[in-house]
Structure formats: structure tokens, C-alpha cells
Amino acid sequence: xxxxxxxxxxxxxxxxxxxxxxxxxxxxxxxxxxxxxxxxxxxxxxxxxxxxxxxxxxxxxxxxxxxxxxxxxxxxxxxxxxxxxxxxxxxxxxxxxxxxxxxxxxxxxxxxxxxxxxxxxxxxxxxxxxxxxxxxxxxxxxxxxxxxxxxxxxxxxxxxxxxxxxxxxxxxxxxxxxxxxxxxxxxxxxxxxxxxxxxxxxxxxxxxxxxxxxxxxxxxxxxxxxxxxxxxxxxxxxxxxxxxxxxxxxxxxxxxxxxxxxxxxxxxxxxxxxxxxxxxxxxxxxxxxxxxxxxxxxxxxxxxxxxxxxxxxxxxxxxxxxxxxxxxxxxxxxxxxxxxxxxxxxxxxxxxxxxxxxxxxxxxxxxxxxxxxxxxxxxx
Amino acid sequence: xxxxxxxxxxxxxxxxxxxxxxxxxxxxxxxxxxxxxxxxxxxxxxxxxxxxxxxxxxxxxxxxxxxxxxxxxxxxxxxxxxxxxxxxxxxxxxxxxxxxxxxxxxxxxxxxxxxxxxxxxxxxxxxxxxxxxxxxxxxxxxxxxxxxxxxxxxxxxxxxxxxxxxxxxxxxxxxxxxxxxxxxxxxxxxxxxxxxxxxxxxxxxxxxxxxxxxxxxxxxxxxxxxxxxxxxxxxxxxxxxxxxxxxxxxxxxxxxxx
Numbered sequence: 001x002x003x004x005x006x007x008x009x010x011x012x013x014x015x016x017x018x019x020x021x022x023x024x025x026x027x028x029x030x031x032x033x034x035x036x037x038x039x040x041x042x043x044x045x046x047x048x049x050x051x052x053x054x055x056x057x058x059x060x061x062x063x064x065x066x067x068x069x070x071x072x073x074x075x076x077x078x079x080x081x082x083x084x085x086x087x088x089x090x091x092x093x094x095x096x097x098x099x100x101x102x103x104x105x106x107x108x109x110x111x112x113x114x115x116x117x118x119x120x121x122x123x124x125x126x127x128x129x130x131x132x133x134x135x136x137x138x139x140x141x142x143x144x145x146x147x148x149x150x151x152x153x154x155x156x157x158x159x160x161x162x163x164x165x166x167x168x169x170x171x172x173x174x175x176x177x178x179x180x181x182x183x184x185x186x187x188x189x190x191x192x193x194x195x196x197x198x199x200x201x202x203x204x205x206x207x208x209x210x211x212x213x214x215x216x217x218x219x220x221x222x223x224x225x226x227x228x229x230x231x232x233x234x235x236x237x238x239x240x241x242x243x244x245x246x247x248x249x250x251x252x253x254x255x256x257x258x259x260x261x262x263x264x265x266x267x268x269x270x271x272x273x274x275x276x277x278x279x280x281x282x283x284x285x286x287x288x289x290x291x292x293x294x295x296x297x298x299x300x301x302x303x304x305x306x307x308x309x310x311x312x313x314x315x316x317x318x319x320x321x322x323x324x325x326x327x328x329x330x331x332x333x334x335x336x337x338x339x340x341x342x343x344x345x346x347x348x349x350x351x352x353x354x355x356x357x358x359x360x361x362x363x364x365x366x367x368x369x370x371x372x373x374x375x376x377x378x379x380x
Numbered sequence: 381x382x383x384x385x386x387x388x389x390x391x392x393x394x395x396x397x398x399x400x401x402x403x404x405x406x407x408x409x410x411x412x413x414x415x416x417x418x419x420x421x422x423x424x425x426x427x428x429x430x431x432x433x434x435x436x437x438x439x440x441x442x443x444x445x446x447x448x449x450x451x452x453x454x455x456x457x458x459x460x461x462x463x464x465x466x467x468x469x470x471x472x473x474x475x476x477x478x479x480x481x482x483x484x485x486x487x488x489x490x491x492x493x494x495x496x497x498x499x500x501x502x503x504x505x506x507x508x509x510x511x512x513x514x515x516x517x518x519x520x521x522x523x524x525x526x527x528x529x530x531x532x533x534x535x536x537x538x539x540x541x542x543x544x545x546x547x548x549x550x551x552x553x554x555x556x557x558x559x560x561x562x563x564x565x566x567x568x569x570x571x572x573x574x575x576x577x578x579x580x581x582x583x584x585x586x587x588x589x590x591x592x593x594x595x596x597x598x599x600x601x602x603x604x605x606x607x608x609x610x611x612x613x614x615x616x617x618x619x620x621x622x623x624x625x626x627x628x629x630x631x632x633x634x635x636x637x638x
Contacts, residue, residue, distance in 0.1 A: 052533045073539035085530035089553040098549075102539030110545075164538070 002063035003028050004049070004172070004204065009058030011044055011228075018044045020228040021058070027221075031198050031205045032233075035215040035251075036225035042208045045225075046174050049206065050077050062172075073102070075172075078165035082177040084157040086149040092160050093145040096132040099168040104128055135163045155186045162194075166201075173198075175207040179214065191218055212252055216240070224248050246288060246365035255293050255321065258333040260306075262289040262360065270360060270370065273328065277304055277358060278370040287368065288361045293321065293336040295357035303354040306333060310349045315339075324349060386607045400611035410612065412587050413595040417571060420505050420591060424570040425563055427509035432516025432562070437551075439517075440524050450521060453514040461511065465579040468507050469494070494580050497588045504589055507576050512569060516562045523558030527551065564627035571619060592616050 004026040011019040018041045026032050034042040047053045049060060051072035060067040067075050078099075086095050101110060108114060109121045136142040139159045149157055158178055165173060175194070179187045195218045198205045209215055215222045216236040223233040224247075231251075232244045243249035249257045262272035266284040269276050277289065289304075296306070311323035311332065320337045335351050343349050360368045383400070386393045404410050439449045456464065471478045472493040480490035493503040527550070535550045574593040581589040596616065600609030 047533075050533075050537060052536060071541060072536045073541055077537065079534065079537050081530040081534060083528060083530045085528065085534035087531065087535075087550070087553070089556065098535075098540075099538040102545070161534075164534075 004067075004206075005059075005061045006045075006049070007059055009045070009048065009055050009060065011041070011048060011053070011055050018228050019048075019055070022228065022230060024223060024230055024233065026204060026206060029202050029204055030220045031195070031207065031218060033207045033209060033215040033219040033222045034225055035209060035212060035222050037251075038210055040225045041228040042210075042225050043176055046079075046176055046206065046208050049075075049172075050079050050174055051075050076170050077172040077174055078168065078170040079174040079176065080158070080161050080165050080178045082180050084149070084154075084161045084181075086157060086160055086164075088149055091146050091148055092136070092141065092152070093129060093132055095149070095160055096136060096145075096163045096167050097128045099164060100128040100131060101125075103168065131167055132163070135167045138166075139163050154182050155190065158182065158190065162197075166197075170203070172204045172206065173201075175205065175209075177209055178207075180209075180211070187214075194218065212254070216252075224251055226251070242367070243359065244367050246290065246361045249290055249359060249361070253292055255334045255336075257290045257292050257359075258335075259288050259290045260326070260331055260333070262287045272304060273306065273326070275304055277355070278360060280360075280368055280370050282362070282368065286363050288363075288365070290359040290361065291353040291357050293334045296335045296337075296351040296353050298337070298341065298351060301352050301354050303352045304358060305350060305352055306335075307348065307350045308333065310343050310345055310347050313343055313345060322349070324351070384607045396607070400608050401615075403608065404611055404615065409587060409590060410595060413590045413592050416501055416589060417573075417591045419501060420508065420573060421567055421570040423502070423505040424508035424512055424573075425566040427505065428512035428516045428566050429559065429562055431509060431513040433520050433555075433559075435513070435517050436520035436524055437547075439521065446521075450518060453517045455514065456511040457514045457518075461575040462579060464511070465507070465576045468576070469580055472503060495585050497585050500581055500585060500589045504573070504576055504580065507580075508570060508573060512566050515569075516566060519558055519562045519565075520555065523555045524551070526558075527554045561627065564623055568620060568623050568627075571616075571623065592619075 006022065006024040006026070009019055009022045009024075010017065022041075022045065024045075034045060036042045044053065048055050049067070051067070051070065054068070062075075087098065090098070104124050104127075105114075105121060109118070109124070114121045115125055133142060133145065136145055139162060141156060141159045141163065144152060144156060144160070149160065152160065158181075161178075178194075179190055182190065191214060194205075194207075207215075207218065216239075219236060221233055221235055222239050224231045224239065226247060232239060232248045234242075234244075239248065239252050243252060246259070250259075260272060262270055262277070264270050264280060264282060264284050264287050268280050268282065270278045270280055270287060270289075272289040291304070297303075306324065306326065308324035308326040311325055313323070314321040317339070319339055320341055320343060322335050322337055322341075322343045324333045324335055325331070326333065337343060337351075360370050362368050383397060384393050384395060435449070435453060439446050470476070472480075474480065474490065474492040474495070477493075479493065484490060491499060494500050531554070532546075532550060535546060540546050540549050572593060573591055574597070577589055577591055577594045578597070582594075592612070593616070596609050596612045599605050599612065
């Protein structure tokens with residue numbers, strides 16, 4: 001067991017490049033999530049690691065083994081699919097046993113009558129069924145072993161698929177949106193269970209999802225993908241607090257991060273909404289200033305003042321989501337306010353974004369390192 | 381009508397009860413006819429399914445030209461069998477036929493395909509297979525397409541990698557409902573065989589290719605024994621009904637599968 005090194009991986013379908021010279025290192029034993037909108041290539045990447053598809057160029061290595069030279073079953077990866085992908089004609093026990101049957105019994109041993117003829121086959125089959133039972137017990141589905149998948153609920157089916165993956169003790173688990181077909185409550189419960197499983201097994205998990213809550217709540221690290229590239233790989237907290245690009249900032253967090261235009265003067269001062277917010281070593285030009293709806297405060301704190309006219313107000317239990325239209329730019333921002341705040345449609349309203357909650361991106365959308373304005377006085 | 385002795389054109393009509401059926405039971409021609417029909421049914425159903433499934437697997441493994449093959453093999457199903465029967469008559473002609481000509485090229489003695497007592501039924505079955513396997517092929521292609529990609533992928537990761545294993549553990553079981561459906565469709569159509577028999581052999585030689593529908597036709601419209609023919613028809617319809625019931629059961633199971 002060791003790190004998985006993916007380098008320069010490219011995959012095309014016809015003319016469309018699904019993955020473009022992608023590099024990624026998955027650390028041994030970590031829970032890594034590939035996060036992206038549908039069509040960004042995350043599932044393709046997973047299939048390439050599993051060996052269900054072959055890349056056009058690039059390598060995938062695991063320690064000193066070249067995974068691309070191995071057949072899917074020899075790669076020591078198990079996969080859990082969104083559609084469960086159980087064998088509909090087999091019982092739960094047979095489903096879970098299948099990987100062991102294929103590995104433990106030879107061609108003759110797998111023939112239908114072999115069990116009746118050979119005591120050796122009978123013994124091995126008994127061992128296999130015992131392992132299947134053990135795994136099933138662990139996932140609390142040992143009462144369902146004689147049923148067929150058609151008679152199980154979605155959550156039970158996914159547990160069976162999980163058991164089928166666990167039974168052969170792989171060194172890497174691959175998950176392809178395993179919870180997307182389940183209802184919200186179950187999704188929540190299974191999320192915690194999968195994370196728990198990871199901590200118990202201590203092996204590498206690679207998890208594909210388009211759901212950022214799933215990604216943020218389960219992973220050690222998240223790789224944000226877009227159009228066949230990886231934008232940023234970082235722990236969830238870093239991703240949220242220090243997005244490396246505007247794309248990542250926009251993708252992570254709900255409601256979406258607010259972006260207002262800013263200017264970098266020739267002397268390196270950054271101005272936004274007619275306020276000096278920071279200094280940079282860079283040259284002059286336009287820039288983008290972003291802040292999260294949840295980062296605003298009503299208190300008179302040092303920071304960027306955002307003043308606008310309240311538009312739509314949405315009540316969300318503990319808080320209000322208000323749309324604020326800024327008069328100067330006509331930009332609409334969404335701000336998250338404590339419940340009970342007197343923000344009425346059509347009224348003027350003012351909030352403050354603390355200095356440390358501001359993100360500045362250059363014209364190309366990359367994060368800029370800025371000198372903090374904490375010590376500066378506002379230039380009104 | 382099957383309980384009367386009515387004859388076509390006759391003015392009188394007498395109630396005879398189950399006498400027609402009793403006569404059927406001891407009628408050597410009818411027995412021969414039933415036996416022939418069953419042999420034909422088993423041969424055509426088995427042959428069409430084997431051929432259709434093999435072709436479907438071949439076509440599926442190489443996706444280029446799938447549309448062409450599908451059309452090519454489906455053509456016999458769509459074409460008029462009477463016209464095709466005439467073509468086959470020429471192909472199987474003992475002296476001028478292409479089949480014998482080709483067999484001679486590879487050193488096999490020519491056969492009198494349609495007039496040999498021992499061969500005629502099998503020749504007809506071969507034509508039946510030629511006609512039906514296209515239908516089976518199309519159903520199997522659809523069935524193969526219905527096998528989810530994920531299940532194949534999962535199987536591959538589980539170590540089901542060799543074609544034989546894949547067929548045994550994944551493809552064949554998942555095609556089960558399709559196969560049941562194809563069997564009943566083929567069986568019902570095989571039971572209804574009439575056109576090729578009527579055009580090519582007329583039930584001969586020496587009743588060797590006498591099949592149910594043709595016997596009914598002969599009794600009814602050559603010998604004008606309508607009552608007797610009706611009794612046969614009732615038996616025939618009962619057979620079809622039975623097969624349809626099996627088909628229904630098969631379809632039920634198909635819906636349970638997904």
C-alpha cells in the first residue's frame with residue numbers, strides 16, 4: 001500500500017478532451033474527494049484508476065507498480081457505483097461472495113455442480129460464505145443474505161454493494177456518487193457511516209461527487225475539477241477559506257460567493273466600492289474582490305462597507321438571505337443576516353465585510369497575495 | 381362447430397358430441413402432424429435462439445456496422461414468406477439448386493432436400509430458423525443493450541474478466557427475461573408454420589412434413605370436413621393459448637427483475 005501517483009493523464013472521447021494532462025497524488029490512507037459539476041471528468045478519472053477505461057497518455061502508479069499494465073481485478077481497487085450495480089439474479093450472499101468466488105475457486109470449482117462433487121470446493125465455499133456473512137454483519141445487512149436485490153431498499157442495496165467491495169479487503173476504495181440515488185435522510189446517515197468505515201479500515205478512499213456538502217463533510221482533502229483539470233487540491237477548510245482561484249471560490253460555498261469589481265492603482269493600492277481595502281506589490285489594473293454571504297456583519301467592525309438597496313428577502317430559519325443591490329455598479333450581492341434583522345425590501349441597508357474575509361483575485365482569476373488593511377485607516 | 385359433422389356445402393348439420401375429438405385421438409395423420417409440429421417447433425426455436433444470440437454477441441462485440449447487420453438479418457422477418465419460399469425452392473432444387481451445387485464443390489453428395497422423407501422436415505426447419513433468427517437477433521441486441529454498463533464494470537472489478545465467465549455470470553442471466561420472451565415468440569410462430577409447407581411440400585412426401593395448420597387446411601378446404609377441421613383448430617388454439625400464458629408469465633418476471 002502506498003500513494004497513487006497520477007501524472008499527465010489525458011483522455012479524449014472523439015475530439016473532446018475529458019481529461020487534460022492531469023496530475024494528482026492520492027496519499028496512502030487518505031479520503032480524497034473529486035468534486036465537480038457533471039461532465040468535468042471526475043467519473044472518467046475514477047474509471048481510469050479502476051481500469052475500466054484506458055487513458056490516451058499519462059501514467060498511474062501505485063508505489064512501484066504500474067497500474068495501467070494491470071487488469072482491473074488485479075489492481076486491488078474496489079468500486080461502489082451510483083446505480084449499485086448488483087447482480088440482479090443473485091442473492092445478497094452470492095453478490096457479496098462473487099469477488100472471492102472468482103479469486104478463490106478455479107474454473108472447475110465454479111461450475112454449478114462442483115460443490116456436490118468436491119469436498120475441497122465445499123470447504124472453500126463455506127469459508128467464502130463465512131467471510132461474506134462477517135462483512136454483512138458489520139454493515140447490519142446479515143438478515144438480508146437470502147434476498148435478491150429487487151426486494152431491497154436503495155439504502156440496503158448500497159450497503160450490499162459496499163459489502164461486496166469490502167469483502168476482498170482492497171487497498172483502495174473507489175466511490176462513484178454512491179449516495180446520489182438515495183433520499184436526503186439516508187444520504188446523511190450513510191455519509192457518516194462511510195467516513196467511519198474509512199477511519200476503521202485505514203485504506204485509501206477516492207470519492208466522486210457533485211455535492212459540495214458531501215465533499216466538505218467527509219474528506220481529508222478535496223480536489224475541485226472543472227473541464228478535465230484539477231483546479232485545487234486542499235483540505236475542505238482551506239478550500240473554503242483560501243480558494244486559489246475565482247472558479248474554486250464560486251464553486252465552493254452556498255449561497256455563491258459575492259464578487260464585486262475592484263481596481264489596482266499604479267502605486268499598488270487596491271480600491272473597491274470607493275474604499276481602499278488593501279495593498280499589493282503588483283501592477284495596476286482591474287481585479288475582483290469577493291466575500292462570502294455569511295462573512296458580513298452588522299457591527300461597526302473594521303472592513304469593507306457595502307451599502308445597497310434591499311431586494312428579495314428569503315427567510316431561512318435561523319437567518320435571512322437578503323439580496324442587496326449596490327447603486328454604483330448595479331451588482332446584486334447576497335448577504336446572510338441574523339433572523340429578526342429589520343431589512344425590508346426597498347430600504348437602504350449597510351453591512352460590513354471584515355478585512356480578513358475579503359478575497360482578491362487578479363484579472364486572470366488567480367488569488368492575489370495582499371497586504372492586510374487591518375492597520376490602515378479607511379480612505380473614505 | 382367442432383361438435384357437429386357439418387361439411388362444407390352440406391345442408392344438414394348433426395350434433396355428434398365429442399366424436400370429432402375421439403377421431404382425432406386415433407387419427408394417424410393428426411398424430412404425425414402434431415409430432416412433426418413439435419419437432420419443427422423445438423428445432424426452429426432452439427436454432428433461432430442459438431443463432432440469434434451468437435450473432436447478437438458477435439455484432440455487439442464489434443459495434444461498427446451494427447445497423448447494417450441488424451437490417452440484413454431482420455429482412456427475412458419482414459419479407460413475405462411465400463415469396464421467400466419460392467426462392468428457397470430454387471436454392472434447394474435437387475439438380476439446379478445452388479445449395480447442392482455448393483455442396484458438390486466441397487465434395488458432399490447432392491441431396492433431394494424437399495422430397496426426401498427423412499430430410500424434408502429438417503429442410504423446412506432450416507428455412508424456419510433462417511427466418512426467425514433475425515427476430516431473435518433483434519430482441520437479443522435490445523436485451524444486450526439493456527444490461528447496465530455499471531454491472532459489467534462491477535463484474536470486471538470482481539474478477540469476471542474472461543468472455544466465458546462474463547457470459548455465464550452476467551450476460552446470460554441478465555438476458556434471462558429476454559430469452560424467455562424470445563422462446564415464446566419463436567414457439568408461437570413456429571406453431572403457425574404454414575406458408576413454406578404449403579408452397580414447398582404440401583405436407584409430403586408421405587406426410588413427412590404434415591404440420592398442424594396445414595392438416596387443418598387440408599381437412600377443411602380440400603376434404604371439406606369442416607366439423608373435423610374445427611376440432612383440430614380448437615386443439616391448435618389451446619396450444620397457442622398455453623404458449624401465450626407462458627409468455628405472460630415470462631413478461632411478469634421481466635418486470636420483477638429490474
